[in-house]
Amino acid sequence: MSGKISDVNITTLSALSEANRMNIVELLRQGPLTVGEIADNLGLKQPQTSKHLKVLSDNGIVEVQAEANRRIYKLRPEPFQALDSWIQTFQCVMQERFDNLDAYLKDLQKKEKL
Amino acid sequence: MSGKISDVNITTLSALSEANRMNIVELLRQGPLTVGEIADNLGLKQPQTSKHLKVLSDNGIVEVQAEANRRIYKLRPEPFQALDSWIQTFQCVMQERFDNLDAYLKDLQKKEKL
């Protein structure tokens, strides 16, 4: 049911859960950049930058446009939209009112009377 | 500047980027549960369940309340709030209007005239 949504998010999350890739994504938030620009901005070497971009690309977080010698990378909206709508399903948790645990404990006592 | 925010998110993301932990979190969205209940629901063995819960706990995603023999785990709101506000910084990406790349290419041409 919500299986696919979760699957999408888990690959997105694992791609983002690496510091350099997170930095790349936050950098690209400001707009498209070439590999060299990304590497320079973040102090990364070119090969590792390409590798990280490949991971991001394989997970649909980023897309490429070849322009002569260069490859211009930019963020794709979908994974962020998906992540946003996923996180919205936790509204009840984010607005916690500190009565959930009490309710649970009362429920537990009921069960144990059986 | 936004360093701390990123750091918070990266530990949250890496904790969530494991399928079993993701399942645990989605299960706990519906309310607090004991270790045994979580393990049963997800078909996990108790030791691994405890280990995953420890990771989630170490990252502040989950909190425990001891109740006799049992430990009741529940989601903490903060990481989700943080993730939510982080994802909101990608609004511009999520509303992409397909003109970013064009703008970049024009900008690139300008630079190359120098």
Add this chain to the structure above:
DNA sequence: AAAGAATATTCCTGTCAAGGAATATTCAAG
């Protein structure tokens, strides 16, 4: 065609994290 810039790929190595199995801890009840 040759040279050089920009990028991608490969191979190697070390590190880290997850699962399995066994064991330790903690608590309740008799």
Add this chain to the structure above:
DNA sequence: CTTGAATATTCCTTGACAGGAATATTCTTT
């Protein structure tokens, strides 16, 4: 205080993944 349930922890092994270094590819320019 012994037993048993619920949970945590330890040790071990294995696989995934990131970085380094070298090399391959692709395109431009001359």
